[in-house]
Amino acid sequence: MSSLLPVSNTALDRRALKHVQVREYVRGLVSGAAPGSPAPSERELVQQFGVARMTVRQAMDALVADGLLERIPGRGTFVARPKRSASRITGYTEEMTRRGMLAESQTLLARREHAGPGVARALGLTEGDSVIHWRRLRRADGVPMCIEDAYLNEILLPGFLQGGMPTSLYDLLTSRGLRPTWVEDSVSADRATAEEASLLEIEPQGIVMRHSRRALAREKIVEVSRGVFRADRFTLWVQLGQED
Incomplete structure (x- = not known):
């Protein structure tokens, strides 16, 4: 040199x-x-x-x-040394695409509900406020991967329940200027309920990962979700660290 x-x-x-x-x-x-x-x-x-x-x-x-x-x-x-970055915030569809898999979703429930105490607190609302509850069975390459319950602030997403449901929630949030910029995730191991085992096509009482997320677009809380993943099919991948 x-x-x-x-x-x-x-x-x-x-x-x-x-x-x-x-x-x-x-x-x-x-x-x-x-x-x-x-x-x-x-x-x-x-x-x-x-x-x-x-x-x-x-x-x-x-x-x-x-x-x-x-x-x-x-x-x-x-x-220069190669730059390192934290994991990008992605939704299920984007994450499966990144892994080279075809993501599919089946809506099990989509309705307006009154927020219970836990959902209200997580979304920054008052108990009893109107929220959207969207439950889906998520597949990857045709195999059941996850059951996801998403709770959304209806005030931020007017007209969400009218017409067809979006293919990707995060694509919809992005189109409305509400792409999550910060998320709080928690993961725990558990055994599947009978209903979960049936939907995920696993053995009764099979091991699952429970994933909870609270997503914010700047200061606005846009999503609270609870996912149940097949532990034999899904690996959670994150990047952690700090610069020297």
Whole structure:
């Protein structure tokens, strides 16, 4: 990384801005290099291209912004480490698609109800307020995977029960500007009830995972759901950690 290749007149577009020439030269030089490898110094690039230091700084700033390079104070500029991110918030349909499976849903119940104390508290409503209760049997590649009960604030979703039910709740929330930006999940192991075992096509008293979610779109609570998953078919996958 310390030696620079000669600049070919044919390799650079004469009409390009000088900082673009420098930027693309450095990009080609460091692409594929191991994270932590040193980038060429600004002094080297000034000499190589015969340009002002400000021009070189502009080119390097662009590569830092792109995530290709990172600056370490007191040490220099290096090839950046891959960025890590937390798990993306997804609904069932998106999650199954990500796993390469075909998601299907069968509505078992869709109606307006009066919120009980637990649902009211979770949705930030008063007990007895009107909520939408949507119960579905969720399949993946034709195999029963989950029974899900979703409770929704009807005020936020007017007309939800009119017409056909949406294929994906999260797609509908997104279309209404209510895509969840924060969720609180809890998971526990349990044995299936007789009804759950029948719907999921598992042995009576079979082991299931109970998954509860409270989803918010910024400050608005948009969904409270309870899912019962087949433990022999579904693995919960999350990313946890912190930057060094």
